Amino acid sequence: MLALIIVLLETGGDDLRLLLRYDRAAIGSGQFWRLLSAHFVHLGWGHALLNVAALLLILWLFGNGVPPMRWVWTGLAAALSVDVGLWVLHPDVSWYVGMSGVLHGLVAAAGVWLMWTAPGIGIPVLAALAGKIGWETVSGPLPMSADLSGGDVIVQAHLWGAIGGIISGIILGRPRHPDAPV
Numbered sequence: 001m002l003a004l005i006i007v008l009l010e011t012g013g014d015d016l017r018l019l020l021r022y023d024r025a026a027i028g029s030g031q032f033w034r035l036l037s038a039h040f041v042h043l044g045w046g047h048a049l050l051n052v053a054a055l056l057l058i059l060w061l062f063g064n065g066v067p068p069m070r071w072v073w074t075g076l077a078a079a080l081s082v083d084v085g086l087w088v089l090h091p092d093v094s095w096y097v098g099m100s101g102v103l104h105g106l107v108a109a110a111g112v113w114l115m116w117t118a119p120g121i122g123i124p125v126l127a128a129l130a131g132k133i134g135w136e137t138v139s140g141p142l143p144m145s146a147d148l149s150g151g152d153v154i155v156q157a158h159l160w161g162a163i164g165g166i167i168s169g170i171i172l173g174r175p176r177h178p179d180a181p182v
Contacts, residue, residue, distance in 0.1 A: 078105020
């Protein structure tokens with residue numbers, strides 16, 4: 001369903017993207033919907049399809065036995081974390097679009113859940129995510145990521161999304177299906 005929403009919003013083009021993106025000045029003027037809608041609009045078709053593919057891959061790899069509402073709450077926590085992180089600590093980010101911060105949060109939460117059910121998988125997942133975010137913090141976006149997405153990559157969103165995912169993973173606790181990988 002979420003993938004379909006992203007694709008449908010992309011058909012709205014630049015006008016819809018400008019109306020829905022995280023825009024610091026517009027949010028400061030009371031357009032608070034942008035705090036949520038920014039995560040559903042993208043730089044263009046390449047960026048949107050890349051994020052949809054990543055979302056589907058995350059759900060395929062980690063979704064077994066995880067109730068859908070657990071993913072919804074985790075996604076909302078990651079989005080909120082991105083919004084607060086950008087607003088409070090990165091005032092230089094004037095606008096943002098995309099779901100990559102939320103996707104990082106989903107992976108982080110899955111890593112936390114795997115720590116309880118399959119630590120041999122959970123530890124490498126969290127270590128790989130930490131390594132990627134560490135690289136981006138020190139060196140900037142991964143090579144070719146700007147080319148693939150069609151514009152600048154706001155790596156701060158990845159960090160804040162992962163933090164929101166970790167917090168959500170801890171708060172939501174151990175998955176109820178002990179036989180499931182996540």
